[in-house]
Amino acid sequence: xxxxxxxxxxxxLYYGAILQKAGKDVYFLLRSDYEAICSQGxxxxxxxxNFHLPKVKGFRTASEIGTVDLVLVGLKTFANHxxxxxxxPLVGSQTQIIxxxxxxxxxxxxxxxxxxxxxxxxxxxxxxxxxxxxxxxxLGEGRILLGEYVRESKSRTELIAAxxxxxxxxxxxxxxxQYSRWEKxxxxxxxxxxxxxxxxxxxxxxxxxxxxxxIIDIMGEVISAANAQSLKKNVPLxxxxxxxxxxxxxGHYKPSMLIDRLEAHPxxxxxxxxxxxxxxxxxxxxxxxxxxxxxxxxxxxxx
Amino acid sequence: xxxxxxxxxxxxLYYGAILQKAGKDVYFLLRSDYEAICSQGxxxxxxxxNFHLPKVKGFRTASEIGTVDLVLVGLKTFANHxxxxxxxPLVGSQTQIIxxxxxxxxxxxxxxxxxxxxxxxxxxxxxxxxxxxxxxxxLGEGRILLGEYVRESKSRTELIAAxxxxxxxxxxxxxxxQYSRWEKxxxxxxxxxxxxxxxxxxxxxxxxxxxxxxIIDIMGEVISAANAQSLKKNVPLxxxxxxxxxxxxxGHYKPSMLIDRLEAHPxxxxxxxxxxxxxxxxxxxxxxxxxxxxxxxxxxxxx
Numbered sequence: 223x224x225x226x227x228x229x230x231x232x233x234x235l236y237y238g239a240i241l242q243k244a245g246k247d248v249y250f251l252l253r254s255d256y257e258a259i260c261s262q263g264x265x266x267x268x269x270x271x272n273f274h275l276p277k278v279k280g281f282r283t284a285s286e287i288g289t290v291d292l293v294l295v296g297l298k299t300f301a302n303h304x305x306x307x308x309x310x311p312l313v314g315s316q317t318q319i320i321x322x323x324x325x326x327x328x329x330x331x332x333x334x335x336x337x338x339x340x341x342x343x344x345x346x347x348x349x350x351x352x353x354x355x356x357x358x359x360x361l362g363e364g365r366i367l368l369g370e371y372v373r374e375s376k377s378r379t380e381l382i383a384a385x386x387x388x389x390x391x392x393x394x395x396x397x398x399x400q401y402s403r404w405e406k407x408x409x410x411x412x413x414x415x416x417x418x419x420x421x422x423x424x425x426x427x428x429x430x431x432x433x434x435x436x437i438i439d440i441m442g443e444v445i446s447a448a449n450a451q452s453l454k455k456n457v458p459l460x461x462x463x464x465x466x467x468x469x470x471x472x473g474h475y476k477p478s479m480l481i482d483r484l485e486a487h488p489x490x491x492x493x494x495x496x497x498x499x500x501x502x503x504x505x506x507x508x509x510x511x512x513x514x515x516x517x518x519x520x521x522x523x524x525x
Numbered sequence: 526x527x528x529x530x531x532x533x534x535x536x537x538l539y540y541g542a543i544l545q546k547a548g549k550d551v552y553f554l555l556r557s558d559y560e561a562i563c564s565q566g567x568x569x570x571x572x573x574x575n576f577h578l579p580k581v582k583g584f585r586t587a588s589e590i591g592t593v594d595l596v597l598v599g600l601k602t603f604a605n606h607x608x609x610x611x612x613x614p615l616v617g618s619q620t621q622i623i624x625x626x627x628x629x630x631x632x633x634x635x636x637x638x639x640x641x642x643x644x645x646x647x648x649x650x651x652x653x654x655x656x657x658x659x660x661x662x663x664l665g666e667g668r669i670l671l672g673e674y675v676r677e678s679k680s681r682t683e684l685i686a687a688x689x690x691x692x693x694x695x696x697x698x699x700x701x702x703q704y705s706r707w708e709k710x711x712x713x714x715x716x717x718x719x720x721x722x723x724x725x726x727x728x729x730x731x732x733x734x735x736x737x738x739x740i741i742d743i744m745g746e747v748i749s750a751a752n753a754q755s756l757k758k759n760v761p762l763x764x765x766x767x768x769x770x771x772x773x774x775x776g777h778y779k780p781s782m783l784i785d786r787l788e789a790h791p792x793x794x795x796x797x798x799x800x801x802x803x804x805x806x807x808x809x810x811x812x813x814x815x816x817x818x819x820x821x822x823x824x825x826x827x828x
Contacts, residue, residue, distance in 0.1 A: 420824060430827060432820035439813065510742065510813045517735035521723060524733060 223385065224290040226251060226312045230259070232352040232478075233322055234296030236360055237391065239264045239275055244389035249287045251308060252280045258355035267353075268360035289314035292382065295321040298482075299328060299493035306335055313340070318382065322346045322366070324410065324478070325493025326403055326501065329371040341371035342382065344393075345402040349475060361475065365392035369399030397454065404448035405457060409465050410494055412440040414479035415515040418489060419522065423474040428466065436511070438462045443509040447502035483522065491519055526688065527593040529554060529615045533562070535655040535781075536625055537599025539663055540694065542567045542578055547692035552590045554611060555583045561658035570656075571663035592617035595685065598624040601785075602631060602796035609638055616643070621685065625649045625669070627713060627781070628796025629706055629804065632674040644674040645685065647696075648705040652778060664778070668695035672702030700757065707751035708760060712768050713797055715743040717782035718818040721792060722825065726777040731769065739814070741765045746812040750805035786825065794822055 226249045227238035234250075242248040242264075252259055263276040281287050290312050297304070302323075309319065313336055320342045321328040329343045349361040368383050369375070375395050386393035396402050416427050416437065427433040441462035448457045482489050495516040502509050529552045530541035537553075545551040545567075555562055566579040584590050593615050600607070605626075612622065616639055623645045624631040632646045652664040671686050672678070678698050689696035699705050719730055719740065730736040744765035751760045785792050798819040805812050 416821075420821060422824070426827075427824070430824055432823050436817055436820040439817075511817050514739055514742075514814050514817055517739040518719075518723060520735050521725070521730070521733055524729075 223247065223292060224249065225292045225294060225385075226284070226287050226290040227294045227296060228284070228308050228312070229295055229297030229301070229323075230255060231296060231298065232350040232358055233346060233348060234294065235264055235352060235356070235358045236266060236348065236350045236364070237294060237296070237322065237346075237386075239266050239273075239358070240389045240391060241385070242275055242278070243273060246385065246389065248279065249290065250278060250280045251284055251287065252282065255355035256280055256282055262356055265357045266360055267358070269362055270360065270364075284308055284311035287312060289317060291317060292385070293317060293319045295319065295323060295328070295332070297323060298487070299323050299325055299490045300488040302328065302331055302493075305331060309336070318342060318378065320344050320368070320382070323493065324490050325407070326497040327493055329399070333371060338372045342368060342379065343371055343399045343403070344368045345396075345399075345406050347406070349472075351476075351481065365394070367396045367399075367402040368393055369396045369402060371399060400451065401448075401453045401455065401457070404444070404451065404453065404498075405461070407494070407498055408441050408444045408448070408457065408461055409469070410477070411444050411498070411512055411515070412437040413469070414477040414490075414494060415440075415512075415519060417477045418479035418483045419515065419518055421480065421483070423476050423480070424469055424472045425474055428470055434466065437466060440511045440515070441465065443512050444498070447498060447505070447507045447509055450505035450507045451501060479519075489519060489523060491516065491523070495519070526550060526595060527552065528595045528597060528688075529587070529590050529593040530597050530599060531587070531611050531615070532598055532600030532604070532626075533558060534599060534601065535653040535661055536649060536651055537597065538567055538655060538659070538661045539569060539651065539653045539667070540597060540599070540625065540649075540689075542569050542576075542661065543692045543694060544688070545578055545581070546576060549688065549692065551582065552593065553581060553583045554587055554590065555585065558658035559583055559585055565659055568660045569663055570661070572665055573663065573667075587611055587614035590615060592620060594620060595688070596620060596622045598622065598626060598631070598635070600626060601791070602626050602628055602793045603791040605631065605634055605796075608634060612639070621645060621681065623647050623671070623685070626796065627793050628710070628800060630796055630800040632702070636674060641675045645671060645682065646674055646702045646706070647671045648699075648702070648709050650709075652775075654784065668697070670699045670702075670705040671696055672699045672705060674702060703754065704751075704756045704758065704760070707747070707754065707756065707801075708764070710797065710801055711744050711747045711751070711760065711764055712772070713780070714747050714801070714815055714818070715740040716772070717780040717793075717797060718743075718815075718822060720780045721782040721786045722818065722821055724783065724786070726779050726783070727772055727775045728777055731773055737769065740769060743814045743818070744768065746815050747801070750801060750808070750810045750812055750815075753808035753810045754804060782822075792822060792826060794819065794826070798822065 227234045260280045322344045345367040347363045530537045563583045625647045648670040650666045686696045
């Protein structure tokens with residue numbers, strides 16, 4: 223099985239390297255990190271043990287890779303306008319495409335380009351940073367909730383999950399991908415948003431009562447919006463308190479949006495804020511706090 | 526008429542200097558600026574014309590001033606715990622006290638200490654900065670809406686208004702001081718709050734559509750809270766659009782809370798956010814955006 227990784231940041235490099243280490247045939251589409259990775263390979267410094275892959279199949283263009291069986295999309299969502307250019311040469315009649323990206327709207331955009339039956343989504347719970355070209359720091363977690371975009375889970379879903387599991391990745395199949403996407407947003411919207419806005423790690427927001435209460439209120443808004451989306455089951459309101467409690471052990475963890483802002487990269491605002499706000503609005507649900515956070519984060523991008 | 530100015534920052538110095546220039550008998554209670562003002566006097570650089578007062582009656586303690594007829598309170602509200610110490614020696618049986626401070630709760634606190642019949646409030650619309658000890662930059666406006674705290678407007682209210690008017694200050698008597706306080710909060714809460722949080726002047730927030738819309742939404746919350754307070758008349762919702770339109774000419778103006786943050790001073794959060802939020806909550810009105818802004822501003826003070 224030929225697997226292409228498109229978007230070789232912290233997430234793409236991590237999962238791609240794990241799969242290659244387990245003997246899978248992995249092709250990395252690389253841009254700025256091409257030279258470094260082709261000469262020095264990929265290093266993963268991980269809480270689960272460090273490893274180094276000296277030889278990596280790196281390519282500058284998708285045409286050099288050609289069609290593959292599986293495309294793993296790990297692009298930052300602000301680069302989604304490059305989908306056609308980066309992914310089309312990889313896609314044959316049997317190719318399946320999994321987006322492991324953040325937020326909402328990615329499956330939809332891929333489906334528009336490549337046909338909805340080809341698309342799966344994975345909600346990745348992964349704490350990792352790309353510390354320099356070809357070097358990933360894996361701080362914890364790594365499990366994937368894998369779901370079909372429009373079809374019922376079938377044998378192909380099981381086959382793909384098995385590829386991840388063979389490599390030691392905790393991969394569970396979910397019957398309602400949108401439920402898992404919204405569930406992750408319950409965490410991502412307050413923590414990515416507030417940490418990026420305030421330039422503070424998770425812990426600073428959780429240890430201060432007014433902002434801890436704010437996080438719970440924001441989570442409540444996201445849960446209300448989720449439960450207006452005709453998901454197969456409701457997201458329980460108690461998830462907010464549970465997530466806050468379990469996030470305390472993250473300490474000085476910097477969510478990806480904070481790192482993006484510190485490194486003066488664009489922020490993934492549309493996928494994490496814009497699309498969820500529009501989906502809520504379409505169902506008549508207001509998210510005043512989320513909307514405020516979105517407006518202020520957009521302002522920071524105007525600097 | 527002996528007039529004491531307590532809190533000789535931008536506002537206290539400005540009104541005190543204007544009154545002295547008009548021949549009133551003004552006593553300034555000074556702390557850190559005592560030396561500079563006693564030796565060099567007060568300079569007002571104003572859009573209405575510059576002037577200098579070489580000789581000023583400055584004192585280090587209220588006891589040295591003794592009782593006066595009128596106390597003008599211009600303290601930053603985070604110093605309100607000093608009311609008793611700073612004001613008591615100035616107050617005799619005939620003394621009247623006017624707070625020109627920001628936000629809500631100041632009249633109440635003064636009334637608790639000195640009796641409610643002694644208290645008046647002035648809502649000051651003044652753009653001024655204290656650029657160094659004894660030097661005020663007056664950028665525009667300056668009118669005062671003067672009201673009794675608990676009594677009906679009476680001859681004494683007219684007498685005090687006449688003192689301001691004699692000095693050329695536009696001073697109108699209002700029958701409902703609380704209405705004017707809330708009306709000013711409709712401006713102060715979004716502009717002081719957002720400018721201080723984002724470290725940006727008024728214009729940056731107004732010229733960007735998402736934050737301009739946010740300002741209008743925040744103003745809507747404050748207007749709803751105001752209209753739950755049994756004011757003599759309702760604050761019209763149209764005030765929001767009107768204030769946004771008229772604020773555009775303020776350009777790079779930095780509201781006081783932004784200046785306080787830039788100068789690493791405490792922020793007037795309780796008077797401008799905390800008390801209004803509690804008053805709204807008591808009436809069953811939610812202000813989710815205001816509450817969020819309050820929480821994030823409190824977090825900035827923890828640095």
